[in-house]
Amino acid sequence: RRVSVVVRADGQINPSIRKSEEKVADFVKASELPKPKAVFCRCWRAEKFPYCDGAHLKHNKETGDNVGPLVIDTAAA
Ligand code: FES
Numbered sequence: 001r002r003v004s005v006v007v008r009a010d011g012q013i014n015p016s017i018r019k020s021e022e023k024v025a026d027f028v029k030a031s032e033l034p035k036p037k038a039v040f041c042r043c044w045r046a047e048k049f050p051y052c053d054g055a056h057l058k059h060n061k062e063t064g065d066n067v068g069p070l071v072i073d074t075a076a077a
Helices: 055-063
Strands: 037-040 070-073
């Protein structure tokens, strides 16, 4: 299976999220994670970043990439 990956000429992964910040870092208290799961974006395209909103599906379809979220099972936490 052939997978193509789009690499920006400037080497940046983040196309538009909070670009005025020196570094995009988010802190979430474990006790405040939603149940039964917390789903975090790893494609840097979610409107509600750092949470996944499904934007990776469009990105993958357009680019042939295969990115997806980090899903934390919080049901038993
Ligand atoms: Fe980015 Fe789902 S929207 S991983």
